[in-house]
Structures are given as structure tokens and as C-alpha cells.
Amino acid sequence: xxxxxxxxxxxxxxxxxxxxxxxxxxxxxxxxxxxxxxxxxxxxxxxxxxxxxxxxxxxxxxxxxxxxxxxxxxxxxxxxxxxxxxxxxxxxxxxxxxxxxxxxxxxxxxxxxxxxxxxxxxxxxxxxxxxxxxxxxxxxxxxxxxxxxxxxxxxxxxxxxxxxxxxxxxxxxxxxxxxxxxxxxxxxxxxxxxxxxxxxxxxxxxxxxxxxxxxxxxxxxxxxxxxxxxxxxxxxxxxxxxxxxxxxxxxxxxxxxxxxxxxxxxxxxxxxxxxxxxxxxxxxxxxxxxxxxxxxxxxxxxxxxxxxxxxxxxxxxxxxxxxxxxxxxxxxxxxxxxxxxxxxxxxxxxxxxxxxxxxxxxxxxxxxxxxxxxxxxxxxxxxxxxxxxxxxxxxxxxxxxxxxxxxxxxxxxxxxxxxxxxxxxxxxxxxxxxxxxxxxxxxxxxxxxxxxxxx
Numbered sequence: 001x002x003x004x005x006x007x008x009x010x011x012x013x014x015x016x017x018x019x020x021x022x023x024x025x026x027x028x029x030x031x032x033x034x035x036x037x038x039x040x041x042x043x044x045x046x047x048x049x050x051x052x053x054x055x056x057x058x059x060x061x062x063x064x065x066x067x068x069x070x071x072x073x074x075x076x077x078x079x080x081x082x083x084x085x086x087x088x089x090x091x092x093x094x095x096x097x098x099x100x101x102x103x104x105x106x107x108x109x110x111x112x113x114x115x116x117x118x119x120x121x122x123x124x125x126x127x128x129x130x131x132x133x134x135x136x137x138x139x140x141x142x143x144x145x146x147x148x149x150x151x152x153x154x155x156x157x158x159x160x161x162x163x164x165x166x167x168x169x170x171x172x173x174x175x176x177x178x179x180x181x182x183x184x185x186x187x188x189x190x191x192x193x194x195x196x197x198x199x200x201x202x203x204x205x206x207x208x209x210x211x212x213x214x215x216x217x218x219x220x221x222x223x224x225x226x227x228x229x230x231x232x233x234x235x236x237x238x239x240x241x242x243x244x245x246x247x248x249x250x251x252x253x254x255x256x257x258x259x260x261x262x263x264x265x266x267x268x269x270x271x272x273x274x275x276x277x278x279x280x281x282x283x284x285x286x287x288x289x290x291x292x293x294x295x296x297x298x299x300x301x302x303x304x305x306x307x308x309x310x311x312x313x314x315x316x317x318x319x320x321x322x323x324x325x326x327x328x329x330x331x332x333x334x335x336x337x338x339x340x341x342x343x344x345x346x347x348x349x350x351x352x353x354x355x356x357x358x359x360x361x362x363x364x365x366x367x368x369x370x371x372x373x374x375x376x377x378x379x380x381x382x383x384x385x386x387x388x389x390x391x392x393x394x395x396x397x398x399x400x401x402x403x404x405x406x407x408x409x410x411x412x413x414x415x416x417x418x419x420x421x422x423x424x425x426x427x428x429x430x431x432x433x434x435x436x437x438x439x440x441x442x443x444x445x446x447x448x449x450x451x452x453x454x455x
Contacts, residue, residue: 001084001096003108003177009082010184014106016076017061017099020054024101027062030055035063037112061085061099064111066092083108083181099185102126102134102154106185109152109178121174123152129257130154132353133213136286136334138253138367139360142208146247148198148240149214153179156191159209166191169201199243210244210254210337217300218259218330220321233325234260238275241335245279253367254281254337261327262290268331269348276346279337282367285348286406287333293322296330338367345370347447355407359449361385362405366449373443373453377434380454381442382425387450389417400441402450410448416441425454 031045042063049055056071069077072093080086085097085108098111109125110118124130133155145163147156149170156168156179168179168191176193183191194201198214216237231239237258244254260271269285276283291299297318304311322330333351347370365384372379386403391414398417400410412420419438429439445451 001087002174003097003181004082004084005177005180005184006082007180007184009079010181011187012075013079013083013085014185014187016073016079017057017106020057022054022057022061022099022101022106024103026054027058027101030058031063060093060095061097064095064098066094069093098125100125102158105154105157106182107152107154107157108182108185121172123172123175123178125152126154128353129213132288132334132356133211133255133257134158135356135358136336136363137211137255137360138209138336138338138363140208140253140364142252144205144207144249145209145211146202146205146207148202148210148212148244150179150193151175151213153182153191153193155211155213157182157186157188159211160188160190163209164190167194167202167205167207168192169194169196169198171195171197198240199247202247206247206249206252208249208252210248210252210256212240212244212254213257214240216240216258216332218261218296218322219300220317233327234258234271237272237335241272241275241279241337245276245281245337245339248281248337248339250339250341252339253364254335256335256337257333258335259330259332261322261325262329262331263327265328268329272331272335273346273348276335276337277344280344281337281339282344282370283338283346284336284363284366285333285346286336286351287331287348288351288353289332290329291332292329293319293327296322336363336367342371349406349408349448351406351408357404357407359405362402362449364449365452366447369446369449369451369453372455373446376439376442376446376453377430378428380425380428381423381446382452382454383420383423383450384452385450387420387445389421391417400445402448405450406448408448408450410441410444412441413437420445423451425452 031048035041035045056067059065060067086093086095097108099108110123139162142163145159145166147168150156150168156166160166170176179193240256248254262268272285297315301314304314388401388403391398396414398412398414402408416438
């Protein structure tokens, strides 16, 4: 069933759900951790619920279970029917979509994935990659933002909180319908949906913020619009990087998720590094996954595991595809761009998506610090975020852990850790008698956005 982006009905539904305190905290308090859609998870979660109005809404819209129509407020029921998010059957409301809360944002999308049975135009919810893109997006107050391949519209919705106008593009009309519905569900009137492929609907316009969680999987198939593209190999990510830089206004940021072929195992990020060097932008490549051909194929085709013959055939098809491309594996992660005048810089780091936290402020500091780290001896440095020091007893070893943001870990010595603990924005490294290793440690921390540089 296709969603119907009726603004009045969506606004009424959003107001009704908020009046019930239908949010992430309530859902977690009542049924526990995130439910991914496995039948046993749904059954166990449903048994935790009683008969209150919000629990009826959770059954219907979060767990996607039919609910007797009388247990849902009549106005809410009519809104759901009008929007195509539910239908009537034998006195029950039957859900056709799922609504989750992402912090304060209500997000409607297609329901739990049915894996191989999902339709080609399936619209996913707040996925792990969507979360990664969210947490790695710089969020300055700005005039115009662009979300490319918007899907459910989550990144357009989040950008709308700090951008005056947001353009959301997608080739999938069902995705744009959900985006329009979600904008109204959250009371937003500054999101403009445009249908088309990637950056084409943006023409020659420029934007202060660009986000893109595109169907970046390197795949020999075109099975699902949210996963597979018509591009060859990793050409899609190269295209997104090139087009994002062309549409980025001076001072603007881009947060792009993508994947790339690993042709040289000694230089796994060589290909994205070459792409960003052509943009003229400062860049930060944050690698989250490096997998060999078989790992890549199996991770994206687990839905076929129950059918041994199909699974084996798909694995052979995918690994042969990568082999023919001359690749030993695939890298995935985020590519962050910042356009400003001067010689462009590039940094490459690894991240763990499971420990990642909101990195907005850290990322903006990191880019700001890039061109101020040449000579750190006579500037004042201050810790800009919580830094946890973990020392190894009996050894001159320690680790500095960024307690937030990218949660990066830097190995150092006990002396280096002690010096970092003294950075309060007053003394300089020269006055603290920092040795060469300590200076390099501070340079790393500054370029990671963990320190503030004060001239």
C-alpha cells in the first residue's frame, strides 16, 4: 500500500502520537531494546505491553501487529487510514507502515524488512547506516541544505531543524511520498521534495550542507533501490563525491556515506583519497568496514542463507564481480567535505559505528583546526571534549580515549597522557616542555577535533 502525503492527516497523527508520549524513551521503557523484526522478538515485546492507549499505538505502529479498532482513538485511526499507513479488516486496524522515534523526530517508513521479499521500491527506516550519517553530519545554522537519495527523509528532517530550506531528492516516488508525509508528521514546512536521480534535481544550485546516504553497495545486481545502484563498481561513490563538491557553497559541509574498491591492500583508501583530492575541499575519510570479497558478499545477502543453493549462487556471482573488477575487498564509511579557500587537506581515520556518538561539534572543530596545527608550540591548547586516560599498570603506556563523538583511541606514553591532562587553554606546549612525541600527540588530538586552539 502506498503512503498518501496528506498534510492535514499527517499533522493530526503527529499531534496525537506526541500527546501519547509515543517516543523512543517510552518505547524502550515499555518493551526494552530495539526490535529488528524477528518473530520471537515481536512476540516477547508484545507480552510486555498492557492496555493503555500508548501501548496500543506501540503494538500497531512499532511492532506492526493488528489492533482492535476500538483501542485506537477515532481521530488517530482516521488519520492512519487517510495516510495509507493502516487499513480496516474485520474490526481491526492492520498496519502497513512503521513509525519510530529518532530523538524528537517521528519517522514513518515501510515496515520490518522481509529480506528477499521486499519490493524494489521498499523504503527503509532509521537503519544503522542512517544513524552513522546522522551522527557524522556537521550541523551549523545555515541557509540551504540538500539531502540526496532521501529515502524516508530522515536526513532532510534532521537538517530542517537548523537549515532555513531543505531540498530532498530521490528517484523513488514512494520515498518522496514518505518524506512529504514525515515533514507534516513533524510540523515542518521548509522541506521541498524533488524527484530525480541523485543530484540532477538540484541543477546548478549550491548548498551549505549536503547529506547523502545513497544506495552505495558495490553489487552486480539492481534488486532494491535503497541498496543497489545502476553504477559500475564504486563509480557511484566517486560520482557522489564529485557532484557534492560541485554543489557545495563556500564554507559548506558534506556528509557522504559510500563504499569503494580495495585494489591495493597496502592502500585501502587510495581510491576515495584520489576522488577527494580532485574536489579542492578539505576532506576526512572515516572508514568503518574493510571486508574481503566473500565477507562483503555474505554480509549483504544473508537473507538468502536459508536457501543453500540460492545463497551459494549469489555468493559466487558477487565474488566473481569483485574479482573481475580487480578488487580484493571493499571499504565502507563516511567521506566528509568542507569547502573553503586555501590548499586542501586530507585525513584518513577508522571509526567503530557501534561506539559512535554525535560528532557534530568535534567535526567542525577538526576542520577548523586543520590549518592551525603546523606550529603548536606557542599556541594555547585546551581540551574541547571529555578525554579519558587509560594507563597500563607497571608500563610506560597509556591510551587517550575521546569520550564522545568518534570515540577515537590514541596510544601514548604515561608522560604524554599526563601532559594532555594539563591542557587548560592557558599554558603553551613550549612552557609545558613538551617533547616531540607529545607535540605530535597534541597535533593528532587537534586534528581529531578533541582540542581547541587559541592563538
